[in-house]
Structures are given as C-alpha cells and as structure tokens.
Amino acid sequence: MNYRYRINYSKKEGMRYTSNLDIHKMWERTFRRAKLPLVYSQGFHPQPKIQQASPLPLGFLSDCEIVDFFLEQEMDLLSLETALTNTLPYGISVNSIIEINLAEPALQTQTIASEYHVFFLEEFDSNKIIESIYDLKSKETVIRVRRGKSYDLRPLILDLEIIMEDSYYLKMLLKSKDGATGRPEEVLSELNIPVEFTRIIRKKIIMANELVVKK
Amino acid sequence: MNQEKSLLNRLERILPLVEKPGRYVGGEYNSVVKNWGEVSTKIALVFPDIYDIGLSNLGLQILYENINQREDCLAERAYSPWQDMEELLRKNEIPLYSLETKSPLKDFDIIGFTLPYETLYTNTLNLLNLSQIPIRSENRGKYFPLIVAGGHATYNPEPMAPFIDAFLIGEGEEILLEVINAYQVWKKDDLSKNELLLKISSIDGVYVPSLYDPQYNSDGTFLNMKIKNKNVPKKVTKRIMGKLPYAPTRFIVPSIGVVHNRIAVEIMRGCTRGCRFCHAGMINRPIRERTVQEIIQTIETGLENTGFEEVALLSLSSSDYTNVLELVEEISNKFAGKNLTISLPSLRIDSFSVELMEKLKGSRQGGFTLAPEAASERMRKIINKPISEEMLLSTAFEIFKRGWHTLKLYFMIGHPSETLEDVAEIAALCKKVLAVGVKAIGRRAKVHAGVSTFVPKPHTPFQWVACDQQESIRQKQNLLREELKGPGLKFNWTDPKETVMEAWLSRGDRRLAEVIETAWKNGAKFDAWQDFKNYDIWIQAFSEANLEPDFYVHRERSIDEIFPWDHIHPGVKKTYLKTEYLNSLSLRLRGDCREQCYACGITQTFNHLRKEDPGIVWKCPNLSPRRSKNELSIPN
Numbered sequence: 098m099n100y101r102y103r104i105n106y107s108k109k110e111g112m113r114y115t116s117n118l119d120i121h122k123m124w125e126r127t128f129r130r131a132k133l134p135l136v137y138s139q140g141f142h143p144q145p146k147i148q149q150a151s152p153l154p155l156g157f158l159s160d161c162e163i164v165d166f167f168l169e170q171e172m173d174l175l176s177l178e179t180a181l182t183n184t185l186p187y188g189i190s191v192n193s194i195i196e197i198n199l200a201e202p203a204l205q206t207q208t209i210a211s212e213y214h215v216f217f218l219e220e221f222d223s224n225k226i227i228e229s230i231y232d233l234k235s236k237e238t239v240i241r242v243r244r245g246k247s248y249d250l251r252p253l254i255l256d257l258e259i260i261m262e263d264s265y266y267l268k269m270l271l272k273s274k275d276g277a278t279g280r281p282e283e284v285l286s287e288l289n290i291p292v293e294f295t296r297i298i299r300k301k302i303i304m305a306n307e308l309v310v311k312k
Numbered sequence: 313m314n315q316e317k318s319l320l321n322r323l324e325r326i327l328p329l330v331e332k333p334g335r336y337v338g339g340e341y342n343s344v345v346k347n348w349g350e351v352s353t354k355i356a357l358v359f360p361d362i363y364d365i366g367l368s369n370l371g372l373q374i375l376y377e378n379i380n381q382r383e384d385c386l387a388e389r390a391y392s393p394w395q396d397m398e399e400l401l402r403k404n405e406i407p408l409y410s411l412e413t414k415s416p417l418k419d420f421d422i423i424g425f426t427l428p429y430e431t432l433y434t435n436t437l438n439l440l441n442l443s444q445i446p447i448r449s450e451n452r453g454k455y456f457p458l459i460v461a462g463g464h465a466t467y468n469p470e471p472m473a474p475f476i477d478a479f480l481i482g483e484g485e486e487i488l489l490e491v492i493n494a495y496q497v498w499k500k501d502d503l504s505k506n507e508l509l510l511k512i513s514s515i516d517g518v519y520v521p522s523l524y525d526p527q528y529n530s531d532g533t534f535l536n537m538k539i540k541n542k543n544v545p546k547k548v549t550k551r552i553m554g555k556l557p558y559a560p561t562r563f564i565v566p567s568i569g570v571v572h573n574r575i576a577v578e579i580m581r582g583c584t585r586g587c588r589f590c591h592a593g594m595i596n597r598p599i600r601e602r603t604v605q606e607i608i609q610t611i612e613t614g615l616e617n618t619g620f621e622e623v624a625l626l627s628l629s630s631s632d633y634t635n636v637l638e639l640v641e642e643i644s645n646k647f648a649g650k651n652l653t654i655s656l657p658s659l660r661i662d663s664f665s666v667e668l669m670e671k672l673k674g675s676r677q678g679g680f681t682l683a684p685e686a687a688s689e690r691m692r693k694i695i696n697k698p699i700s701e702e703m704l705l706s707t708a709f710e711i712f713k714r715g716w717h718t719l720k721l722y723f724m725i726g727h728p729s730e731t732l733e734d735v736a737e738i739a740a741l742c743k744k745v746l747a748v749g750v751k752a753i754g755r756r757a758k759v760h761a762g763v764s765t766f767v768p769k770p771h772t773p774f775q776w777v778a779c780d781q782q783e784s785i786r787q788k789q790n791l792l793r794e795e796l797k798g799p800g801l802k803f804n805w806t807d808p809k810e811t812v813m814e815a816w817l818s819r820g821d822r823r824l825a826e827v828i829e830t831a832w833k834n835g836a837k838f839d840a841w842q843d844f845k846n847y848d849i850w851i852q853a854f855s856e857a858n859l860e861p862d863f864y865v866h867r868e869r870s871i872d873e874i875f876p877w878d879h880i881h882p883g884v885k886k887t888y889l890k891t892e893y894l895n896s897l898s899l900r901l902r903g904d905c906r907e908q909c910y911a912c913g914i915t916q917t918f919n920h921l922r923k924e925d926p927g928i929v930w931k932c933p934n935l936s937p938r939r940s941k942n943e944l945s946i947p948n
Contacts, residue, residue, distance in 0.1 A: 110337075110339055111334070111337030111338060111339035111567070112339065112567060114327060114333040114334040114336075114337050114567075114568070115334050115567040115568055116334075116568070118569070119334070119567060119568050119569055122569070122573075123567060125619070125621070126341075126565060126618065126619030126620065126621075127619060128619070129615070129619035129621075130341075130616065130617070130618065130619040132616075137651060143651050155333070156327065156328050156333065184619075185341075186339065186340065186341040186565070186567060187339045187341075188339055218321075218324065218325060292328055293325050293326070293328040293329055294325065296324065
C-alpha cells in the first residue's frame with residue numbers, strides 16, 4: 098500500500114536560481130536525508146515518484162510551490178514536517194503538508210493557472226505601464242515567437258492589473274496548463290519592461306478542482 | 313550585513329542575464345555560514361575553474377570542513393565565474409565575492425588556491441585581478457590577504473612564484489592550520505608582511521618563493537636556487553599525514569547540476585606500481601590505506617548528511633587496496649537495493665576486477681574502463697606498466713560476457729622513443745579487443761580508445777625526457793584516426809597544442825611567470841578548456857618575454873641537469889628517479905613495491921611518522937633492521 102502526500106512550499110533566496118529539474122533532485126535528496134520510505138519506479142533506473150506542479154521559471158520567487166510524493170508507509174503529518182525542517186536547504190520552507198488520495202490524477206495535469214506579482218527594482222513611470230496594460234488587454238491576439246515557435250499570448254492572460262499600495266506592483270493571472278502556459282517574462286516584454294529590473298513572485302497556483310492549496 | 317544586502321541587490325539585476333546563475337549564489341545544503349563579525353580569521357578557499365568543476369574537489373572539501381570546525385576561523389568558497397558573469401562583474405565593478413557571506417575576497421585574511429593542474433594558472437591571475445588584488449606578491453602589502461597555493465601542480469611552484477606568497481607543498485590537512493596559527497600570532501603583533509613570510513617559511517612544507525633567488529647558467533639552464541635568508545630551508549620537503557586523517561562526510565550538496573554529484577571516499581593514498589610517467593604515483597607516496605570499517609562508516613554518514621545517489625571510491629589503483637574484496641562485499645551487503653551508484657575507478661587488468669565491478673553494479677551503468685597505456689612490449693617496459701595481451705583479451709571477454717557493452721581503453725602516446733610501429737600496435741590491440749567483444753556479445757560490443765599525450769612531469773623518472781614534437785604527435789594521431797575507423801570503434805585524442813601548453817607550465821622555471829602574466833593580460837584564461845584556443849597568445853607571450861618555448865619542452869636533459877624544482881622534495885629521492893630513468897632506457901621492469909622495496913627514499917624521509925604507526929597503515933614492506941641496511945645499500 099502506498100501513500101501520497103502534497104507539500105506546499107516557498108522558494109526563496111538563492112534557491113530561486115535552481116531550475117525545475119534541479120528542484121526535483123533537491124526534493125529527492127531532501128527526502129533521502131529525512132529517511133522517508135520513498136516509493137521508487139520499477140525498471141532499469143528506478144526513480145523516486147515525485148511530481149511537481151507547473152514549473153517555475155529560473156529566477157522567480159514563490160510563496161506557493163507544490164510537490165507530490167509517494168511513501169511506502171503512512172506517516173503522520175507532524176513527524177513528516179519535523180523530518181523535513183531539518184533536512185531542507187536554505188531558501189526552501191514548507192507551508193503545509195496534506196495527505197492526498199492516491200487516485201487523484203498527476204499533479205502537473207491539475208494546474209490551470211498561476212498568479213504572479215511583479216515588483217520593480219527600478220523606477221518606472223506607472224502611468225506608462227497602465228497605458229501599456231490597457232493596450233495589451235484591448236488586443237484580440239498577441240502573436241509572439243518563443244524558441245522558434247509562434248503562439249498567441251493574449252488568451253493565456255486571464256488577468257493583468259497594476260496594484261497601487263505603498264509602492265506599486267503588477268498582478269497577473271496566467272494560464273498554466275500543459276501546452277498552454279503564459280510566462281510572466283513574455284508579458285513583461287510586451288509591456289517593454291526588462292525582466293532584470295523586476296522581482297517576480299508566484300503567489301498562487303490554481304488547481305482544476307479549484308481547490309486552492311492553503312498557504 | 314549591509315554590505316551583503318547591497319551586493320545581493322546588485323546581483324539580482326545581473327543574475328537573470330547569465331547562464332546557470334545558481335553557480336553564484338551559494339546557500340547549498342551543508343555549506344557553512346558563520347557570523348563574519350564574530351570570527352577572527354577568515355579563509356577563502358578558491359578553485360580557479362568554474363563552480364561545476366570545482367565544487368566536488370575533495371581536497372577543498374577536506375580543508376573546508378577542517379577549518380570550519382575551528383571556532384576562531386571561517387572558510388568560505390569562490391570559483392571562476394564563467395565569461396558572461398565575469399563581464400558583468402567587471403562592468404558593474406563588483407569584486408569577486410565568496411559564496412557564503414558574499415564578502416569580497418580582498419576582505420579575507422588568507423586566500424588559498426588549489427592548483428591540481430597547471431592549466432589553471434591564468435585563471436588564478438584572473439581571479440586575483442577580479443578580486444581587485446594586485447597579482448604580484450611584491451605589490452601586495454600587509455593589508456592584502458595572504459595568498460597561498462597548494463595541490464599537485466605546485467610541486468613545481470616556480471612558474472607561479474611571483475604571484476603566490478607561500479606554497480604549501482604536499483598534503484594540506486595540517487599545514488594550512490599551522491599557517492593560520494602563525495598568521496594569527498603575526499596579526500596580533502602587527503608586524504610587517506616580510507615578518508609574516510619569514511615566520512611561515514619555518515613551517516615544514518611551506519615554500520616562500522620571495523625568499524629564494526634562482527640562478528641560471530649562460531645557456532639558460534638552471535644553476536641553483538640561492539636562499540636570501542640563512543634561516544630558510546635549502547630544500548622544502550612535502551608534508552604528509554602518517555595515517556590518513558578523518559574523511560569528510562558533510563559534502564556540499566549543490567542546488568544545481570554539477571559534474572560530480574557524489575560522496576567521494578578516499579580509500580587509499582599513494583600507489584606502489586611505479587609507472588614511470590605517473591606524477592601522482594611518485595608524489596603521493598607512501599601508500600596508506602583506510603580500514604574497511606572506516607570506509608563503510610564514511611559512506612553511511614555521508615549518505616545521511618547529503619542524500620546523494622552516487623558514491624565514488626577514490627584511489628590511484630583500487631585493485632591494490634589490501635581488502636578490496638571484503639570492502640566491495642561489505643558495500644554490496646549494506647547498500648544493495650538502495651538505488652545507489654557506486655564507482656570504483658582505476659582497476660587492474662585482470663578477471664578479479666570484473667568480479668569486483670560485478671558485485672558493485674546495481675544497475676549496469678556506463679562502460680568499463682581499463683588503462684593499458686601502451687600496446688607494444690617495448691613501450692610497456694619503458695613506462696614500467698607490464699600487461700600481458702592475453703590477460704587483457706581474456707579480461708575484455710569477461711567484461712563483455714557479463715553485460716557491459718562498451719569498454720574504454722586508455723592509452724598514452726608521445727614518449728620520444730616511441731615509433732609509429734608502437735602506435736600501430738595500439739590500433740591493432742583495440743581491434744583485437746573489439747573482436748573478442750563481438751565474439752562474446754555480437755555487434756553491440758564497442759571499444760573506445762582514449763589516447764592522451766605524454767607530458768614529462770617534474771619529480772618523475774621521465775623528468776629528463778623531451779616532449780614529442782607536435783608534428784610527430786599529429787602523425788601518430790593521424791595513424792590512429794585512420795586505423796580506428798569502423799563500426800564499434802571510437803577514438804579520442806588531445807590537441808597537441810594543449811599538450812605543449814601543459815608541458816610548458818609543468819616544466820617551467822621562474823622566468824615563465826612573465827609569460828603567464830603576459831598571456832593572461834592578452835586574454836588567455838580557461839586554458840584547460842578545449843574551446844578556448846589560446847595557443848597563439850601563448851606563443852606571442854613567449855616572444856615578448858624573450859624566451860624560447862622549445863627550450864622548456866623539446867630538449868632532452870643531461871643526466872646531471874639541475875631542475876628548477878629540485879629544491880622541492882617530494883620524499884622520493886632524485887637518485888631513485890634517476891635509476892628508474894636509466895632502467896627505462898635499458899627496458900628494465902620494476903615490480904610492485906609492496907612486494908619489494910626499491911629504496912625510493914620515502915621511508916627514510918618520513919621515518920619519524922612511520923614509527924608512530926608501524927606497519928599498519930603504510931603498505932611499504934616492513935624492513936627488519938638488517939634489511940633496512942640493505943635498503944640503503946641498494947646501488948643507485
């Protein structure tokens with residue numbers, strides 16, 4: 098009998114420069130350090146069963162990453178959390194752990210959208226940004242080329258607005274489904290904002306069963 | 313930590329623009345971050361190549377753990393930034409910083425470079441410069457960090473002498489701590505930099521080049537090394553550990569993919585085979601082993617601390633480890649079914665090695681590697697690596713039969729007495745091995761020949777030998793390329809220009825420093841990387857320094873020539889190396905010196921250390937008092 102768990106975690110500090118593939122490795126090694134009874138795949142090169150939700154681009158911070166893993170024995174959530182606290186690298190911290198029904202579909206197929214907040218490291222003219230947002234939103238299609246393939250960015254943008262608080266930031270809700278993922282840096286490029294002048298944080302991953310995993 | 317905060321803010325704008333930014337941020341599991349303000353002595357450990365290569369260096373890992381165990385010290389790391397990052401650091405005037413606390417390297421007390429190979433020299437200058445530290449020792453006053461260097465390449469420290477304040481020759485475990493102690497006393501007393509250099513020059517194994525003055529003959533050959541101060545040793549003898557110390561277990565776990573992601577356990581130090589070309593085999597004597605229990609314990613703790621999926625058992629000749637069968641059985645009992653990959657490199661060519669590998673393989677990954685080095689009987693006698701062809705073929709048959717599809721064979725070309733016939737035998741041998749493979753498993757069998765080019769290294773019996781001419785190497789490589797065509801065969805070689813670059817740097821004297829500096833100023837760096845074609849820069853630098861490149865590499869040395877590295881004593885005597893050189897000329901083989909002592913001098917040099925652990929960890933034969941006399945009387 099196997100057991101399935103889901104961790105919601107934050108990705109901060111230097112870990113923002115660890116790619117999705119390497120984050121997978123990071124979890125494998127963390128689980129082994131924590132001595133969890135991991136379920137491995139069958140076959141020639143057995144791999145631990147670990148699933149990640151929608152990949153986070155390199156350099157982004159996150160308050161809400163999600164990973165599923167499978168254990169051979171049931172463990173209570175509190176001891177799981179304790180075991181992980183001491184074995185995680187600096188920059189990764191657990192927000193919550195829950196047990197998940199084994200029969201649920203693979204995590205990556207369940208995500209439908211992500212919410213990002215974009216903060217500015219340099220001064221920009223907020224009125225100009227508001228204008229470009231308006232322009233962008235009023236377009237029917239926004240054809241862009243990424244890695245030699247052209248696609249329409251517009252339908253991937255579910256929401257885009259500027260939020261004025263002490264300082265201002267951009268809030269965007271973008272589709273993140275397999276094969277239809279809106280990338281914040283593509284949106285920024287449409288708004289003529291260089292990505293190196295921003296700090297992008299993923300705030301929420303929205304799942305198909307519209308159960309937003311608690312932070 | 314405002315300084316750190318402001319640097320992080322600046323980095324945040326740069327890092328999105330570089331490849332693999334994870335190289336430049338630290339924060340890895342098991343990295344040690346101490347409070348900068350609360351620690352008196354700060355040491356930066358630097359591997360002058362990129363993070364991906366430097367991270368897994370075992371020597372630095374040992375020193376990192378050793379130093380960080382001390383409450384009064386901290387050790388942090390730095391590596392060479394790749395081109396893209398270097399450009400941005402320079403453009404934004406950000407000095408090279410440590411990964412742990414992001415402190416500029418120039419704020420450390422001591423910077424230690426590891427120089428395992430010579431092609432890192434230009435990178436070393438580049439890193440000093442990136443740190444905004446003058447590259448020449450004479451231009452660094454007491455308020456700059458003390459720059460020290462160690463590692464295999466520093467057994468000939470002369471080419472780097474003007475840039476490094478002190479070389480730490482030999483095994484680094486104790487000597488670096490002793491230098492730190494001396495530094496702390498000096499700093500308290502607030503004396504001059506010269507006082508510091510003089511003081512550390514009295515520590516065994518420390519070579520302070522500015523206290524020595526090389527003299528040359530009118531023909532450019534080396535005359536001798538004059539000491540500038542009567543208190544410094546005429547000869548600097550390397551340091552060794554009588555017994556192998558504590559093995560590191562808190563390996564830094566990288567947050568990004570690097571070349572080696574693994575636990576490395578040194579099962580044994582030194583080698584007794586006496587291959588005459590082998591630098592490591594000569595300078596790492598005597599042979600010392602860890603116990604099976606200690607190795608198992610290190611693996612277990614290492615796995616707990618890291619979660620790594622791979623373990624490498626390191627030594628120069630694994631099959632020679634006394635209890636290798638017991639070790640391998642113990643490992644497969646303990647760790648079978650745990651989805652671990654365990655590698656055991658440097659195996660002897662016999663069926664026993666196949667048996668060992670069979671016991672270790674959980675999943676049958678990669679190929680099997682053997683290093684015959686030479687293919688003709690004559691060359692085998694010259695290099696002192698006797699292997700019977702029958703044994704190689706029967707071992708190869710076993711390897712293929714037991715499920716490996718690819719066999720890698722390592723050879724070396726370029727000994728000056730080698731003929732095209734000798735080289736043709738390499739190709740013929742590869743084909744015979746392939747035929748054996750096809751017989752065993754059919755057309756799936758593959759043979760990869762990795763053919764490197766010989767560099768006559770200091771402190772080896774071949775230090776008197778000349779390097780092969782580039783033209784001749786090309787001819788030999790062409791022959792191999794021609795012969796090793798066809799299905800199932802693959803041939804790898806080294807560009808002769810790279811080989812000659814390594815040879816200059818290995819065999820240079822202090823005058824070569826000017827060449828290195830000029831080459832670096834004109835853009836040479838990452839000389840170890842094939843895609844950096846710096847050859848023309850180097851030739852130009854030689855001509856600017858008025859030196860003849862061929863003088864260093866293509867000249868056979870007279871038997872009584874004095875070498876610029878003779879004042880560095882690796883424990884093995886020059887007379888022994890000379891005997892071995894003469895033996896190579898008369899095609900005389902010498903056996904494994906575990907069986908019989910050939911009086912290389914190591915036991916005499918370190919007699920005091922051996923007495924502390926008689927006969928247990930050193931695998932040199934135990935000589936009775938009477939036999940000891942014989943040892944001394946073996947004619948040299």
